[in-house]
Amino acid sequence: xxxxxxxxxxxxxxxxxxxxxxxATPFQAATPGGHGYSELRIEPARWxxxxxxxxxxxxxxxxxxxxxxxxQLTVEQGFDWFEPTERHTERNTRYVGTSTYWSxxxxxxxxxxxFGGPWGWRRRDFWGPGWPSDIDVRQVNRYEASTEIVMGKAxxxxxxxxxxxxxxxxxxxxxxxxxxxx
Numbered sequence: 369x370x371x372x373x374x375x376x377x378x379x380x381x382x383x384x385x386x387x388x389x390x391x392a393t394p395f396q397a398a399t400p401g402g403h404g405y406s407e408l409r410i411e412p413a414r415w416x417x418x419x420x421x422x423x424x425x426x427x428x429x430x431x432x433x434x435x436x437x438x439x440q441l442t443v444e445q446g447f448d449w450f451e452p453t454e455r456h457t458e459r460n461t462r463y464v465g466t467s468t469y470w471s472x473x474x475x476x477x478x479x480x481x482x483f484g485g486p487w488g489w490r491r492r493d494f495w496g497p498g499w500p501s502d503i504d505v506r507q508v509n510r511y512e513a514s515t516e517i518v519m520g521k522a523x524x525x526x527x528x529x530x531x532x533x534x535x536x537x538x539x540x541x542x543x544x545x546x547x548x549x550x
Contacts, residue, residue: 390422390424391424392421392422392424392425392426392429392545393420393421393422393424393425393429393430394545394546394547394548395433395436395437395544395545395546395547396546396547398418398420402420403420403421403422403425404419404420405417405418405419405433405434405437406418406419406420407437407441410516413445413447413518413519413520414516414517414518414519415438415441415445415516415517415519416514416515416516416517417434417437417438417441417514417515417516417517418434418512418513418514418515419431419433419434419437419512419513419514420510420511420512421433421510421511421512422510423508423509423510425510425511426511427457427459427509427511427513430457430511430512430513431457431511431513432540432543432544433544434513434514434515435531435536435540436536436537436540436541436544438450438452438515438517438531438533438536439531439533439534439536439537439540440533440537441517442517442519442533443533443534443537445519446521447519447520447521447533448520448521448522448524448532448533448534449519449520449521449522449524449530449531449532449533450517450518450519450520450530450531450533451517451518451520451528451529451530451531452515452516452517452529452531453515453516453517453518454514454515454516455513455514455515456513456514456515457511457512457513457514458511458512458513459509459510459511460509460510460511460512461507461508461509461510462507462508463505463506463507463508464505464506464508465504465505
């Protein structure tokens, strides 16, 4: 029994340690199935740009990184300004429950709950008495923003809302967290 408790404590400590290592998505190219920026060329001066953040990345940060990538791409393509023609931000929400209880499936698909206390581990049937009453549910949001941009060279067209790509890079650059070079 002592070995079981020591193993459970070690697994819990490892899980807490790994959770503490997670941080907001830095400004980086998206990895397959991961988070970061991506783009798709539609025409020579028209692109679709996206940025996807993890659950620790705020909506404001996702939209700021999208704007920064649009400016970066504009300069890389030899243009001076860009105009967003469409812009969308999606929020993906999931709910996570936490409790002092743990859940397993018993034999013959009979779920049961267990909990630790001063008297050791106890088992409670899923449908019977002892249903956990202290489950904490929290909302976890993840944001993804996308825009279609049209690029152009100076001077910008009058009467349209365009962004000077060089100014966007200069103003937002200090606010962009890049990944560690380790």
